Amino acid sequence: xxxxxxxxxxxxxxxxxxxxxxxxxxxxxxxxxxxxxxxxxxxxxxxxxxxxxxxxxxxxxxxxxxxxxxxxxxxxxxxxxxxxxxxxxxxxxxxxxxxxxxxxxxxxxxxxxxxxxxxxxxxxxxxxxxxxxxxxxxxxxxxxxxxxxxxxxxxxxxxxxxxxxxxxxxxxxxxxxxxxxxxxxxxxxxxxxxxxxxxxxxxxxxxxxxxx
Amino acid sequence: xxxxxxxxxxxxxxxxxxxxxxxxxxxxxxxxxxxxxxxxxxxxxxxxxxxxxxxxxxxxxxxxxxxxxxxxxxxxxxxxxxxxxxxxxxxxxxxxxxxxxxxxxxxxxxxxxxxxxxxxxxxxxxxxxxxxx
Numbered sequence: 001x002x003x004x005x006x007x008x009x010x011x012x013x014x015x016x017x018x019x020x021x022x023x024x025x026x027x028x029x030x031x032x033x034x035x036x037x038x039x040x041x042x043x044x045x046x047x048x049x050x051x052x053x054x055x056x057x058x059x060x061x062x063x064x065x066x067x068x069x070x071x072x073x074x075x076x077x078x079x080x081x082x083x084x085x086x087x088x089x090x091x092x093x094x095x096x097x098x099x100x101x102x103x104x105x106x107x108x109x110x111x112x113x114x115x116x117x118x119x120x121x122x123x124x125x126x127x128x129x130x131x132x133x134x135x136x137x138x139x140x141x142x143x144x145x146x147x148x149x150x151x152x153x154x155x156x157x158x159x160x161x162x163x164x165x166x167x168x169x170x171x172x173x174x175x176x177x178x179x180x181x182x183x184x185x186x187x188x189x190x191x192x193x194x195x196x197x198x199x200x201x202x203x204x205x206x207x208x209x210x211x212x
Numbered sequence: 213x214x215x216x217x218x219x220x221x222x223x224x225x226x227x228x229x230x231x232x233x234x235x236x237x238x239x240x241x242x243x244x245x246x247x248x249x250x251x252x253x254x255x256x257x258x259x260x261x262x263x264x265x266x267x268x269x270x271x272x273x274x275x276x277x278x279x280x281x282x283x284x285x286x287x288x289x290x291x292x293x294x295x296x297x298x299x300x301x302x303x304x305x306x307x308x309x310x311x312x313x314x315x316x317x318x319x320x321x322x323x324x325x326x327x328x329x330x331x332x333x334x335x336x337x338x339x340x341x342x343x344x345x
Binding site for chain 1: 253254255257258261262264265266268270273274275276277278279314320322
């Protein structure tokens, strides 16, 4: 409790002796199917030459916290940033196993997936306290004003965690980065396509700004 | 038939965060839609999601949540001060929180002038009408 108090205090003062550079945790948060795991894979592929998570068109593919330690990225000036990348399950207020059946899973499989997904959401929320900075990954083709998004942003703000919003899927015509910017004017928003690597260089530059 | 239950802020003001969330969730689990005066704290909203996830079964599929809150950007300094003072004395009674069971409420859309609650029945009827056309 005392450690948590000081950690919070140092965070407010933007100084944190508990965070060593190699221990810096960068979390990927957001609703299901926003592209968190695709972005995690993109980062790991670009800088480590390997993938980190499995992805699927069926929601709640990531049901456990995945951590990739010692991810080092470099910016245009040659500056290096090392962090542990934490890919989290999508946060949702409802999980219906029947939705998975509609997506082609068998009943037993669907029930198992739903059960694991509920646990994943709980873990993702619990892990919020461990994060040093967070990238909120939103599907740029969807309405950003959902209560889940607002709750995630509010909880990050309450914990004084620096946030960057990645409006993903800009390769799709329906994507509207400006709507995301209008919904969260107090945060930096960057439009990317994690799948095709569009604008990811600017995203990496923004990461340096986020953790400075 | 859809049942709404109004919860005045004073009914939950004295409760601990966990009891507050459980009280609201118990009503929702009885297939009623909660309309609460005021709003939960951000951490309580996260608690509500966490506890909801713990309670999910094949029968209870979760919740739909929406908070209607006046836009602070449009308030002048005097209004902001008045709001902060009232919140400090009486708790955050401004705004409305709507929580419904996901099996009944499919979607809540808010707009400054109206709240639209899409229930499963309405969705089924719309589909039926579309097919008929």
